[in-house]
Amino acid sequence: MEKYNISISGVPAILWGKSSQRLFIYIHGQGGNKEEAAAFSEIVCKRDLQVLSIDLPEHGQRKAEINTFDPWHIVPELKMVISYAKEHWEKISLYASSIGAWFSMLSFYNEPLEKCLFLSPVVDMKQLISKMMNWANVSEAQLQQERTILTDFGQTLSWNYWEYSLEHPITKWKFPTQILYGENDNLIDRDSIENFSDKFKCHLTVMKSGEHWFHTPKQLEVLDDWVKRNVPSKKAPANER
Known part of the structure; x- marks a missing residue:
């Protein structure tokens, strides 16, 4: 090829x-x-x-x-x-x-x-991030305050990413x-x-x-x-x- x-x-x-x-x-x-x-x-x-x-x-x-x-x-x-x-x-x-x-x-x-x-x-993405926040026992208020949180399963939770997911749902495909x-x-x-x-x-x-x-x-x-x-x-x- x-x-x-x-x-x-x-x-x-x-x-x-x-x-x-x-x-x-x-x-x-x-x-x-x-x-x-x-x-x-x-x-x-x-x-x-x-x-x-x-x-x-x-x-x-x-x-x-x-x-x-x-x-x-x-x-x-x-x-x-x-x-x-x-x-x-x-x-x-x-x-x-x-x-x-x-x-x-x-x-x-x-x-x-x-x-x-x-x-x-x-x-x-909103649902996926919510699931990861639950896994890490992180609240929305905590994420807003700390901005980024490294989880013990290797993913970094980000307030900016969370806000983006709320503002950009998939509505057209x-x-x-x-x-x-x-x-x-x-x-x-x-x-x-x-x-x-x-x-x-x-x-x-x-x-x-x-x-x-x-x-x-x-x-x-x-x-x-x-x-x-x-x-x-x-x-x-x-x-x-």
Whole structure:
């Protein structure tokens, strides 16, 4: 598979696959990087598409950055990335996982996306932060006073982030969207996924015994099969349809 390392106004990126007018933008979640798009690209690029994956702030080649993995830094970057994509491809689709899906929805809701695939997406950031505050036994008043609180499970609670989530709920998402969700996801409540799917007419697939992070051989097999079913191509082999 052809693979090119490029830079989009300073954002490290990889372009996967042979030249095509159809593109998937790949947005990873927390702890990910642009290289993790390899498995997805192996499937998609056989179907006459290309994939463009990037490193979000504080990830991949950008690990040295600090205090930038937040929507007020990431949304402008993603808007820049899709502007670049629109200059070079005729049809653009989106694959995003976990918090990457939330960043993408904040950034792309007015863009001409053809299709979207979401893996374990964060669809209600307010609910997620509330859950983490409960885990850490932190009240809203305490968070407002201290501004940032490092939890014993490795996440930092931020008053600015909390305020942003209240001010920026996802209220518009008009694209054909497929969601893959693990039955045992401990971060994203099933009711939030089902409410989002109902509201925006998404097709929801729930993997029995699946988790938030799809990483076991069985989970990865389910993920690959889901991608194959939902990425259309006239050139797809019959046994992959």
